[in-house]
Amino acid sequence: MKLLKYLLLGFVFSSSLNLVFSQDEGGDSGGFTSSNSGSTNSPGGSGNVGIIVGENYVLKSSDVIEIDVYQEKDLNKQVRVEGDGSVALALIGKVKIADMTVAEAQSLITDLYNRDYLVDPQVSLLVVDFSPKVVRILGSVNRPGVIQIPPDRDLSLTEAIAGVNGISRLGNPRSITIKRTNEDGRSSMEVNFSKILTDPDMNDIILQEGDIIFVPERII
Numbered sequence: 001m002k003l004l005k006y007l008l009l010g011f012v013f014s015s016s017l018n019l020v021f022s023q024d025e026g027g028d029s030g031g032f033t034s035s036n037s038g039s040t041n042s043p044g045g046s047g048n049v050g051i052i053v054g055e056n057y058v059l060k061s062s063d064v065i066e067i068d069v070y071q072e073k074d075l076n077k078q079v080r081v082e083g084d085g086s087v088a089l090a091l092i093g094k095v096k097i098a099d100m101t102v103a104e105a106q107s108l109i110t111d112l113y114n115r116d117y118l119v120d121p122q123v124s125l126l127v128v129d130f131s132p133k134v135v136r137i138l139g140s141v142n143r144p145g146v147i148q149i150p151p152d153r154d155l156s157l158t159e160a161i162a163g164v165n166g167i168s169r170l171g172n173p174r175s176i177t178i179k180r181t182n183e184d185g186r187s188s189m190e191v192n193f194s195k196i197l198t199d200p201d202m203n204d205i206i207l208q209e210g211d212i213i214f215v216p217e218r219i220i
Contacts, residue, residue: 062131140171
């Protein structure tokens with residue numbers, strides 16, 4: 001039994017090392033949020049029917065929601081949030097809910113039905129599909145492309161690099177560039193990802209929608 005235990009521990013340790021060294025970059029600077037606790041869950045995507053997110057999830061255009069009014073089947077509806085941030089619902093018409101949390105939107109819809117049409121309605125709001133938020137990873141990685149930011153949590157740089165199967169053998173993890181468009185315009189920063197992996201005091205980077213990560217080749 002002891003031998004089996006040691007073999008299992010060795011397998012887990014080996015797998016953990018492989019995961020860490022297949023990932024990439026980090027650092028922190030103005031406008032770039034860092035995190036002490038890098039997530040190890042794989043990125044989520046749209047198309048998760050009936051997924052439950054926290055009440056603090058902020059609704060966006062192109063999200064698909066499902067409205068369920070208890071014992072009022074004619075009012076139940078699955079609808080996409082339109083470009084102007086509104087949804088069209090039975091009886092109450094267009095309701096603007098974009099930039100509201102799930103809890104706020106549910107409360108607003110409940111109040112609108114309660115005002116003129118129903119007595120103490122029980123309304124539930126469920127997000128069934130999400131407006132995709134993505135980052136792009138280019139350069140010397142094993143599978144360049146687009147990584148989706150999970151709808152209900154942050155995406156770290158390490159996790160994103162893992163999502164493209166890590167940096168290629170020709171890539172330079174010490175000089176990765178992240179380009180980001182802020183309210184003040186476009187900014188960029190250079191990240192030493194190797195230091196993030198080896199220095200316990202270095203924080204990972206929390207990515208934002210639209211970030212472009214570029215991994216250059218090593219200079220030989």
